[in-house]
Each structure stands twice: as structure tokens, then as C-alpha cells.
Amino acid sequence: MQIALMVLIVMLLTGVVFGFVLAFANKKFSIEVNPLIHIVEEALPKGQCGACGFAGCMAYAEAVVLNPDVPPNMCVPGKAPVAKIVGELTGKAAPAVDPRIAHVRCSGSPGVAVIKYQYKGVEDCAAANLLQGGQKSCQYGCLGFGTCVKNCPFGAMTMLPSGLPHVDPEKCTGCGKCESVCPKGVIEMLLVGAKVGVNCNSKDKGAVAKKNCAAACIGCGLCKKNCEHDAIKLANNLATVDYKICMEKCDNPTCLAKCPTKAIEAVVKDSVAQKVAV
Structure with missing residues (x-):
């Protein structure tokens, strides 16, 4: 009984220690995400179709916000209305795309x-x-x-x-x-x-x-x-x-x-x- 109690206490203390270590690491090495990425992603149609050439809407949102060479009109399903919104949010020109x-x-x-x-x-x-x-x-x-x-x-x-x-x-x-x-x-x-x-x-x-x-x-x-x-x-x-x-x-x-x-x-x-x- 005493051995089982000791094992339980050791496991509990180990879990607490690892919890503090993970929390510290998460705070220390966390990367701040540009909030504009989520705003742009919300404007996209969420089809996850990949027509833009990226692996889903979030990937395109991240690219169009962070990469100056990625144009705002690559969301084919969104057509001109979405291209206009993304262009306004990112400060980029949105050339017309043939539907x-x-x-x-x-x-x-x-x-x-x-x-x-x-x-x-x-x-x-x-x-x-x-x-x-x-x-x-x-x-x-x-x-x-x-x-x-x-x-x-x-x-x-x-x-x-x-x-x-x-x-x-x-x-x-x-x-x-x-x-x-x-x-x-x-x-x-x-x-x-x-x-x-x-x-x-x-x-x-x-x-x-x-x-x-x-x-x-x-x-x-x-x-x-x-x-x-x-x-x-x-x-x-x-x-x-x-x-x-x-x-x-x-x-x-x-x-x-x-x-x-x-x-x-x-x-x-x-x-x-x-x-x-x-």
C-alpha cells in the first residue's frame, strides 16, 4: 500500500513538473501570429479547394498577408468580391480575374x-x-x-x-x-x-x-x-x-x-x- 502511494505521488509530481516545463516552453518559444491572417481567412469562402495553389484557405491567407508577391485575387471561388476585400485588407491591387x-x-x-x-x-x-x-x-x-x-x-x-x-x-x-x-x-x-x-x-x-x-x-x-x-x-x-x-x-x-x-x-x-x- 505504501509503495503504491509513493508511486502515485512521484507520478503526480512528475506531471506537475512537466506541465510547468511545457507551459514555460510554450510561452518562451511561441510565435505571434499576425491577426490580419485570421481576418483575411474569414473573408475567404472556406471551400478548401486549393484552386489558389495553397493547401487550404488558411495557408493562402497567411501567404497573401506575409508575402508581398502573392496577389489578392488567387481565390477563384471568391471571384472579384473576395479579391477586392483581400486587396483592401492587405493593401494590394486586385487585378480582374475571368470567372x-x-x-x-x-x-x-x-x-x-x-x-x-x-x-x-x-x-x-x-x-x-x-x-x-x-x-x-x-x-x-x-x-x-x-x-x-x-x-x-x-x-x-x-x-x-x-x-x-x-x-x-x-x-x-x-x-x-x-x-x-x-x-x-x-x-x-x-x-x-x-x-x-x-x-x-x-x-x-x-x-x-x-x-x-x-x-x-x-x-x-x-x-x-x-x-x-x-x-x-x-x-x-x-x-x-x-x-x-x-x-x-x-x-x-x-x-x-x-x-x-x-x-x-x-x-x-x-x-x-x-x-x-x-
Whole structure:
């Protein structure tokens, strides 16, 4: 009994001593945090999306306050309003940033795209992609397991009954998180206000692309030939759009009517684009 009591007393005294040592060390070696960092962090949308290039909102707040070379407009989801606030708080100029919105470059739902086997594994696009590139014959198409939807910090994406993701333009902040997690590179960021977008990601030649998916871009070039402003190019058998030219010059997208597979279509109406850009 006496030995147990002595052990208890020794442990208690040891704990008290270590407590005083830790308290002293904490006070002695503590680093004072600039209160402006927390103020800036509170102004950010808290999506922790990493679109700014930093590991979360606090990391960006610290960088923009302490590093004179870090601009105040790197918070993509916050757009111009947040850039203005951060600029005012840090005394830095906030150059304008073109607002963006996610766009799914695939229309290959089951029945449209050819399915080469039935996948029965983990419902995750990255996991499915490890097995022969996924269940679709098209090696560039959306796998449909919603990895982008699960990783959207702002709840701007949902899975449609067709098995393809849908972007809500009123919720999408253009942070690019969905783009970064897609193993197929199906998602791209459009400039808000772009008139058209290509709903295909296939780099296969026309005959192969059409065999794998009825909605594929076949690289025929009709959209390019019918674009009055030279805003469409062909690269790797796939039509690509220069969205700045499309926005600035095009009032009547004649390319839409000429696409034989409807792989290019209107994406964002002006009324919605203006709301997203605010």
C-alpha cells in the first residue's frame, strides 16, 4: 500500500513538473501570429479547394498577408468580391480575374457510348480507371462514378440518371477541384459567358470515335469551317474552342447547326452567366 502511494505521488509530481516545463516552453518559444491572417481567412469562402495553389484557405491567407508577391485575387471561388476585400485588407491591387465554370466534355451515357464490360468494383472513377481504363470502349469518356461530384466543395455537381455529372451554374465557383480529380480529364473550366462548348474528350480518329460513341466529335472540321470568327481549331482529332473569341465576337454560333453528332452545343445562357459572374 505504501509503495503504491509513493508511486502515485512521484507520478503526480512528475506531471506537475512537466506541465510547468511545457507551459514555460510554450510561452518562451511561441510565435505571434499576425491577426490580419485570421481576418483575411474569414473573408475567404472556406471551400478548401486549393484552386489558389495553397493547401487550404488558411495557408493562402497567411501567404497573401506575409508575402508581398502573392496577389489578392488567387481565390477563384471568391471571384472579384473576395479579391477586392483581400486587396483592401492587405493593401494590394486586385487585378480582374475571368470567372470560370466547370463543363463536362462527355455525352457518352450508356446506350450512346459502347460498354465493353460490366464493372463491379469500388464506385470511384480513379479505381475503375485502373481496370483496363474503365468499362467504356472510349478511353477518354466519363466513367460515371461521380468522383467529381463527391469532391465538389460547393455542392455544385450532381449525377444525372444518364450516369453523367451535371454542373449547376448558379453554384459552381470555378474552383477546378472536379477538374483535378477526374482521371480522364473530362472536365474543363470554361470562361463564364462562353457561347458553346465541346461535349467530347476523345482523341481517336473519326471512325474509331464514332464506333465507340454515337455522340463523339469525329474531327470532321465542319464547326471550324462554319465559325465566322476562327474561334474553333482541331487538335488531336478534337474540336477546341477559343472561348475569349467566342465571347467577344460571336452573337450567332453557326457551328452548332453543322455538327453531325451534336458534339458541340450551347453551354451557358447569358442570364445565367451574368449571375455566376457576380
